[in-house]
Amino acid sequence: QQQVKQSPQSLIVQKGGISIINCAYENTAFDYFPWYQQFPGKGPALLIAIRPDVSEKKEGRFTISFNKSAKQFSLHIMDSQPGDSATYFCAANAGGTSYGKLTFGQGTILTVHP
Amino acid sequence: NAGVTQTPKFQVLKTGQSMTLQCAQDMNHEYMSWYRQDPGMGLRLIHYSVGAGITDQGEVPNGYNVSRSTTEDFPLRLLSAAPSQTSVYFCASSTPGRNIQYFGAGTRLSVL
Numbered sequence: 001q002q003q004v005k006q007s008p009q010s011l012i013v014q015k016g017g018i019s020i021i022n023c024a025y026e027n028t029a030f031d032y033f034p035w036y037q038q039f040p041g042k043g044p045a046l047l048i049a050i051r052p053d054v055s056e057k058k059e060g061r062f063t064i065s066f067n068k069s070a071k072q073f074s075l076h077i078m079d080s081q082p083g084d085s086a087t088y089f090c091a092a093n094a095g096g097t098s099y100g101k102l103t104f105g106q107g108t109i110l111t112v113h114p
Numbered sequence: 115n116a117g118v119t120q121t122p123k124f125q126v127l128k129t130g131q132s133m134t135l136q137c138a139q140d141m142n143h144e145y146m147s148w149y150r151q152d153p154g155m156g157l158r159l160i161h162y163s164v165g166a167g168i169t170d171q172g173e174v175p176n177g178y179n180v181s182r183s184t185t186e187d188f189p190l191r192l193l194s195a196a197p198s199q200t201s202v203y204f205c206a207s208s209t210p211g212r213n214i215q216y217f218g219a220g221t222r223l224s225v226l
Contacts, residue, residue: 009154032213043118043204043217044157089156093213100145100164100208101172102215104156 003027006090006105013112019077021108023090026071030092034102035064035075038087047088048075080112116140120205120218127195127225135190135221137205145208146188147215150174150201157204163188195225 006023013019025033034049050057050064050073057064063076077084090105121136139146147162149172159172161180169180177199179191188207192199202222206215 004156006156034213041219043206043219045217046214049213095213100147100162100206100215101159102147102149102157102206103173104149104158106154106156 003103004090004092004105006108008108009106010109011111013080013110015080015082015112015114017080017112019080019084019110019112020074021088021090021110022072022074023105024070024072025092025103027092027094027103028071029094030103031095032093033064033066033073034091035062036089036091036104038089038107044089077110080110082112082114085110085112118205118207118216118218120203120221122221123219124222125224127192127223129195129197129225131195132191132193133195135192135203135205135223137188137190137218138186139188139205139207139216140186141207141209141216142185143207143209143216144185145210146182147172147206147208148178148180148188148190149204149206151204151220152201160190160203197225199223200225 035047036044037047038044061078066073088108091102118139148160149157151157163169163182205218208215
């Protein structure tokens with residue numbers, strides 16, 4: 001049972017465009033929602049994260065939008081660049097000792113064409 | 115500062131063989147985890163630990179054993195490898211104070 005569902009599986013965007021990746025979760029105990037970025041041959045690295053007490057968080061060109069009632073959250077990449085080409089994973093956990101336990105979405109392969 | 119170090123980077127096993135994937139972190143993190151990454155399935159938690167001597171199962175623990183005798187090390191053991199265990203394995207560590215997991219570079223395992 002996939003508790004965090006991510007879409008699309010792959011995404012192609014032109015340089016300067018907006019990339020949008022969506023995730024939905026089922027477990028209402030989740031209270032921390034990070035996005036991880038992974039380049040080929042590397043481990044995932046934290047990109048940006050949000051807690052459900054805010055509806056939006058922005059860091060540079062990256063923004064998370066969060067809808068608690070719909071149990072959905074999304075990543076927006078503004079002014080997408082070829083260097084943003086990577087695999088993106090949404091994730092969630094329930095805090096406390098669950099800090100060591102992330103539930104990941106299936107991943108989205110983003111390709112930004114120059 | 116090495117962070118999370120995984121060895122080996124690549125490994126090929128025959129069905130039934132055993133091996134240990136090594137993971138070490140030098141950040142004095144209490145929490146450590148093992149994930150496997152398969153195409154179209156994201157990363158799935160195998161086992162995790164909240165401190166030395168304490169381990170628990172994740173989503174896909176069958177066929178894997180772990181132990182944690184020190185804060186720094188968290189090895190993952192495959193007792194009898196199966197083709198279904200062909201995957202990329204990632205170790206991660208984190209601290210209770212900051213909910214950020216730091217991942218190693220991964221071990222790519224093929225079981226023939």
